[in-house]
Amino acid sequence: xxxxxxxxxxxxxxxxxxxxxxxxxxxxxxxxxxNVRTAVGAVPNPLDPSGKEMIAVTINRxxxxxxxxxxxxxxxxxxxxxxxxxxxxxxxxxxxxxxxMDGGASDPTTAREMxxxxxxxxxxxxxxxxxxxRSAVGNEGAKLIRLILGDGWTYGQIAIRxxxxxxxxxxxxxxxxxxxxxxxxxxxxTRTRRAA
Numbered sequence: 001x002x003x004x005x006x007x008x009x010x011x012x013x014x015x016x017x018x019x020x021x022x023x024x025x026x027x028x029x030x031x032x033x034x035n036v037r038t039a040v041g042a043v044p045n046p047l048d049p050s051g052k053e054m055i056a057v058t059i060n061r062x063x064x065x066x067x068x069x070x071x072x073x074x075x076x077x078x079x080x081x082x083x084x085x086x087x088x089x090x091x092x093x094x095x096x097x098x099x100x101m102d103g104g105a106s107d108p109t110t111a112r113e114m115x116x117x118x119x120x121x122x123x124x125x126x127x128x129x130x131x132x133x134r135s136a137v138g139n140e141g142a143k144l145i146r147l148i149l150g151d152g153w154t155y156g157q158i159a160i161r162x163x164x165x166x167x168x169x170x171x172x173x174x175x176x177x178x179x180x181x182x183x184x185x186x187x188x189x190t191r192t193r194r195a196a
Contacts, residue, residue: 039058039059040056040057040058040059041056041057041058041059042054042055042056042057043055043057043059043088044088046091046122047115047118049118049121051088065148065149065154065155065177066080066083066084066087066149069083069174069178074174074178075178075181075182076182076185078185078189079178079181079182079184079185081185082181082184082185082188083149083181085129086129086133086145086149086150086184087149087150089122089125089126089129089130090126090146090149090150091150130142130146132184132187132188132191133145133184135187136183136184136186136187136188137180137183137184137187141180141183144158144173144176144177144180145177145180145181145184148177154170155169155170155171155173155174155177156169156170158173159172159173
């Protein structure tokens with residue numbers, strides 16, 4: 001049985017299962033295209049301070065490395081979820097071009113102050129996560145994870161950067177990334193078990 005089929009049977013909600021997501025404006029309306037494969041997916045709302053609210057958005061499936069790895073059965077469900085947590089924390093550092101502010105207050109100054117406070121808290125959590133990744137896989141491992149999950153680099157781009165041949169290099173980088181992601185997952189789960 002494939003990992004995907006097993007996950008479906010257990011009721012695991014993936015990124016492309018938008019049943020629990022809230023629609024926000026036009027974020028979940030894929031533009032028809034022959035060249036870009038998109039899907040409607042559920043992601044954490046970056047403006048939700050609790051980080052639990054999911055919103056429906058359009059996702060470019062061609063660059064979703066975690067979904068491809070999970071679909072191919074190359075990573076565990078735990079590694080997939082850990083990768084999503086890492087990706088979400090790193091995506092929060094990308095500056096939004098939106099001028100919409102959700103502060104719940106009618107005063108724009110108060111709304112802006114609340115947005116800054118939430119931003120500081122998210123940045124603190126992201127820094128803690130990155131330190132945790134470094135303690136699990138070292139600086140070079142953390143750098144590779146950041147390139148792939150934070151900056152959106154492909155295996156091929158990293159292979160070329162490292163001076164490796166395209167096809168063989170991609171396989172090597174992919175195997176290393178999967179191993180690192182599983183190591184971070186194990187490190188975090190061991191730490192959680194010790195804390196409990």
